[in-house]
Amino acid sequence: MTTGTIPPAAVVADPGRGVPRRRRRDGLAALGFLSPSIVTFLVFVFAPTAGVLYLSFYDWNLLSDGEFVGLANFDRLVHDERLLGVYGSTAYMAVAILAVNVVAGLLLAVLLETRMPRWLRGFFRLSFLFPFVVSASAVALIWRFLLNKDLGLVNWALGLAGVDRIDWLGSSAFAPVSVILVNSWKTIGFSILVYIAGLQAIPDALKEAAIVDGANAWTRFWRITFPMLSPTIFFLVVINTINSFQIFAEPRVLTQGGPGDASRTIVEYLYDRAFGDFDLGYASAIGITFMLVLIVLTAIQFRLSRRWTFYE
Structure with a gap:
């Protein structure tokens, strides 16, 4: 009857070890897909809205320098x-x-x-x-x-x-x-x-x-x-x-x-x-x-x- 050596126990990888990396990869992929919409929103919605809010505190006629008037326009x-x-x-x-x-x-x-x-x-x-x-x-x-x-x-x-x-x-x-x-x-x-x-x-x-x-x-x-x-x-x-x-x-x-x-x-x-x-x-x-x-x-x-x- 022959005897053989018992192989060392296989090391089982932690199943939760790759979760953060996978989530990070999925998050970057989602950000990549959303980036055109985000850029469009920032350029054509947020920036003009912020500009209009800024101008609402000024008296400006397009020709001269604007004058800060606070809440006078409101x-x-x-x-x-x-x-x-x-x-x-x-x-x-x-x-x-x-x-x-x-x-x-x-x-x-x-x-x-x-x-x-x-x-x-x-x-x-x-x-x-x-x-x-x-x-x-x-x-x-x-x-x-x-x-x-x-x-x-x-x-x-x-x-x-x-x-x-x-x-x-x-x-x-x-x-x-x-x-x-x-x-x-x-x-x-x-x-x-x-x-x-x-x-x-x-x-x-x-x-x-x-x-x-x-x-x-x-x-x-x-x-x-x-x-x-x-x-x-x-x-x-x-x-x-x-x-x-x-x-x-x-x-x-x-x-x-x-x-x-x-x-x-x-x-x-x-x-x-x-x-x-x-x-x-x-x-x-x-x-x-x-x-x-x-x-x-x-x-x-x-x-x-x-x-x-x-x-x-």
């Missing part, structure tokens, strides 16, 4: 009665645009998801999406011709129906309506596209089970479609709120903010103060407060969304 905001009116007109148009995009966009998306020939569905989707990819200035120029009081096709069509001509762009009552109409017509395609994606993500099994249980179309929409679509609705509410409060091209091209300030937005007012009056310090103060308003509105929306947003 004190002017409190006493600027015109600014309050511009905020009011901006809020009126923004809320209307938000309602059109969220409500009408949902209705149109549901209609587009009903049974129809594929070519017809594709035609409608392209028709709604095409204005969204066109320049806002080009869209506004086209609608400026269509809404012309004397030569516009809209008044011509209304005349065939026996309706008197409407001064769409020169009336304080209809100028904001024109801005709402044009901006909604341009941007609703994005909401429809997002809604369609959300509708297609709803499992068919839920709808089929509801049909088997005898639920009608309205019950299926209210009990299944709306709850499952609530995250999409919340996303569109936030995005459309921010975008609608920042509209500039449509009122600038259509009405130049008039008559008076009836269709003037806060971004347009800021632009006029900065590059019309060369009062960059005051314009920067307006921009800072406007940013804070949007942050507060977004925070409120996130807070209220807990009551009605359903996450699967």
Whole structure:
């Protein structure tokens, strides 16, 4: 019977020994992938915001050296009665645009998801999406011709129906309506596209089970479609709120903010103060407060969304 030597016990490596190194490697990889976004944020968001905050404490007209004035520009905001009116007109148009995009966009998306020939569905989707990819200035120029009081096709069509001509762009009552109409017509395609994606993500099994249980179309929409679509609705509410409060091209091209300030937005007012009056310090103060308003509105929306947003 032969005997052999027993090999020495193998040294078992500590399994946790390489964890810090692996985590460090994963962290560096993640930082590498995120670096383009980080650089973009720092250069195009953080740096301009910091610059605007810096300028808000100065009186500067682009031509001379700036003079430090402290909080004087923010004190002017409190006493600027015109600014309050511009905020009011901006809020009126923004809320209307938000309602059109969220409500009408949902209705149109549901209609587009009903049974129809594929070519017809594709035609409608392209028709709604095409204005969204066109320049806002080009869209506004086209609608400026269509809404012309004397030569516009809209008044011509209304005349065939026996309706008197409407001064769409020169009336304080209809100028904001024109801005709402044009901006909604341009941007609703994005909401429809997002809604369609959300509708297609709803499992068919839920709808089929509801049909088997005898639920009608309205019950299926209210009990299944709306709850499952609530995250999409919340996303569109936030995005459309921010975008609608920042509209500039449509009122600038259509009405130049008039008559008076009836269709003037806060971004347009800021632009006029900065590059019309060369009062960059005051314009920067307006921009800072406007940013804070949007942050507060977004925070409120996130807070209220807990009551009605359903996450699967």
